Amino acid sequence: MTGLLPRRRGALLPAAIVHMALAVTMSASFAQQAPVSAGPADPKLIEDLVAAGRILADHGLLDGWGHVSVRHNKDPNRYLMARGLSAELVTAKDIIEFDLDSRPVDTHGLPMSALFTERYIHGEIYKRRPDVIAVVHTHAPSLIPFGDTKVPLRPMYHRAAFIAFGIPVFEIRERAGMTDMLIRNAALGRNLAEALGDHPAVLMRGHGAAITAPSLQRVVSRTIFLSLNATLQADAMRMNAPITYLDLEEARLIEAREGHGLARTWEGWKRKAMAKP
Numbered sequence: 001m002t003g004l005l006p007r008r009r010g011a012l013l014p015a016a017i018v019h020m021a022l023a024v025t026m027s028a029s030f031a032q033q034a035p036v037s038a039g040p041a042d043p044k045l046i047e048d049l050v051a052a053g054r055i056l057a058d059h060g061l062l063d064g065w066g067h068v069s070v071r072h073n074k075d076p077n078r079y080l081m082a083r084g085l086s087a088e089l090v091t092a093k094d095i096i097e098f099d100l101d102s103r104p105v106d107t108h109g110l111p112m113s114a115l116f117t118e119r120y121i122h123g124e125i126y127k128r129r130p131d132v133i134a135v136v137h138t139h140a141p142s143l144i145p146f147g148d149t150k151v152p153l154r155p156m157y158h159r160a161a162f163i164a165f166g167i168p169v170f171e172i173r174e175r176a177g178m179t180d181m182l183i184r185n186a187a188l189g190r191n192l193a194e195a196l197g198d199h200p201a202v203l204m205r206g207h208g209a210a211i212t213a214p215s216l217q218r219v220v221s222r223t224i225f226l227s228l229n230a231t232l233q234a235d236a237m238r239m240n241a242p243i244t245y246l247d248l249e250e251a252r253l254i255e256a257r258e259g260h261g262l263a264r265t266w267e268g269w270k271r272k273a274m275a276k277p
C-alpha cells in the first residue's frame with residue numbers, strides 16, 4: 001500500500017515540473033524572439049529611410065546585399081531597416097524594427113532567413129556609439145582597393161572632409177580566422193564596431209565598408225562622398241605627383257558646418273530616386 005502512493009506521486013511530480021519548466025523555457029524563448037516594439041515610427045522617418053536606400057542604389061552604392069538603417073525616433077534601443085530586399089525595391093511596408101541585438105520585433109510573417117544576415121553590423125554599432133543615428137553597409141567597388149592594400153584613405157576635397165578623422169580597416173582574419181567575410185553574428189558585429197571606434201567609417205578588407213553619421217541625410221551623403229573620394233584619390237595617385245590632402249584643421253572647420261546645403265541636395269537626390277518606378 002505504502003509503496004503505490006509515492007510511486008504515483010513520483011510519476012506525477014516530475015511531469016508537472018517538466019511542464020512548468022517547458023512553459024518557462026517557451027515563454028523565455030518567445031520573449032527572446034520578439035522584443036517589445038517602441039511603437040509606430042515617425043512616417044517621415046520611414047519615408048526618408050526608404051529614400052536613403054533608393055538614393056544609394058541610384059548611385060550604384062547599394063544593391064541586393066548592402067543596407068541602410070536608422071535609429072527609431074521613439075527609442076534609441078531600437079533601429080529600423082528593410083527586410084532582405086534590393087534597396088531600389090524597398091517600400092514603407094518592408095521596414096522592420098529591431099532591438100540592438102538585431103532581433104526583429106515583428107517579421108511581418110516572414111521567416112528569419114528573409115532578413116539581412118549582416119544586420120549585426122547595425123545593432124552592434126548602435127550599441128557602442130550612442131552618437132550614431134544612421135548606418136550604411138556598402139560593397140562600393142571604389143573602396144575595395146583601399147581595404148585590400150591598406151593605403152589610407154585621405155580627404156581629397158571638402159565634401160569628404162570627414163575622412164581626415166581617420167578611416168580604419170577591419171581585418172576579419174585577426175578576429176575569426178578564415179570566414180566567408182560576412183558579419184554573420186553579434187560577436188563579429190562587436191569586433192567590427194570595435195575596429196570602427198570613434199571614427200566616422202570603417203573599411204572591411206575584401207568586403208566593403210560601414211559608414212555612420214548623426215542623421216540619415218548625412219550617412220547617405222558620407223557614403224556617396226566617401227566612395228567618390230576613393231575614386232579621386234586613386235586617380236590622383238596614378239598622376240605620380242605629390243598630393244595635397246585637406247588638413248585636419250580644414251576638416252574640422254568644414255565639419256562644424258556639415259549639413260549646410262545638404263537639405264537641398266537631399267531633396268534633389270530624393271525626388272530623382274523616388275520618381276523611378
Ligand SMILES: [Zn+2]
Nearest residue numbers: 065118207208
Ligand atoms: Zn556585406
